[in-house]
Amino acid sequence: MQARVLAIAAARRRVGYVFLDNHTLKDWRISNSAARSSTDAAGAAQEWVNALQPTIVVTEQLEPGSRKGAHTKGVIRAIAKTAERNPVLTVSVARVQLYANKYEEAAALAVRYPELQAWVPQQRRAFDNEPRNTVIFEALALAQRVIDGPPTLLAAAMG
Template identity: 50%
Template sequence: MEALSVLAVAVASGKAGYVFLQRGQLQDWGITVKAAGSSAELVGFAQGLINELRPDVVVTEDCTKNCRKGKESKRLIQSLAELASHNSVLDVSVPRPRLFQSKYEEAQRLAKDHPEIAGYLPVQKRRIFDFEPRSMVLFEALALAQEVMKGPPTRLAALMG
């Protein structure tokens, strides 16, 4: 499935991040705080990305079960999934993969695979009372994209009909 172009959008408390991969190579990425303020702003932001990047697949997190997101984040993710379904792209919602003991270990592994975003790795692991670094949402989006690209081909095939 690496031949497809994939736009993955992740939402976390007060922020959203996206990654765009084409043929398995990271082409574009970014973080927004402003657009994560409301569904309307986030949908407008995402529609701009879809119009500009022209992905084949838009990936969001599946918030139906085992999702650890808060109520507002779930609402924003649902808005994104709904937007994707109204565009001429394949919209896919996948459960958040949890293959590592921590998000920080996952981010380090993803940065090895995609060194162009290694500069976004947190300098140090956060303490329990610290806020999560803003950049972690990028690695969350990348994990979602890889879940679709490297996951079983039957998932995309079933969605394609």
């Protein structure tokens, strides 16, 4: 698949994105301000779409059993709605955990994208907050679902 993919993920108090151009990681970012409200999330998403000019925007499909909080779900919905208002293919994919935990997933993704090696979060202790960088790897995992996934994912998004 030859595409410019912008994948955006949200977690508690942060939103992150990765941008891949024809399978090459070109940019990634974490924003605390984008996670403040649905309005801030929509504004940030529009800025990123304008600046990066993706052909595909990937967001998380909110499943009934999602462990995301209500605020974070609102942020994800706002990002998806913003993407839909642009001339891009908008794809929502379920967040599938293929590894024992987020930290193993991040390490595996960093092998494929070595430029993110310095961003791989250390596994937290039970009483620590989740590291900020996990949201980048959540976004990258969403992008990989579309890039490596079955063509039916994109076909379904096309209608």
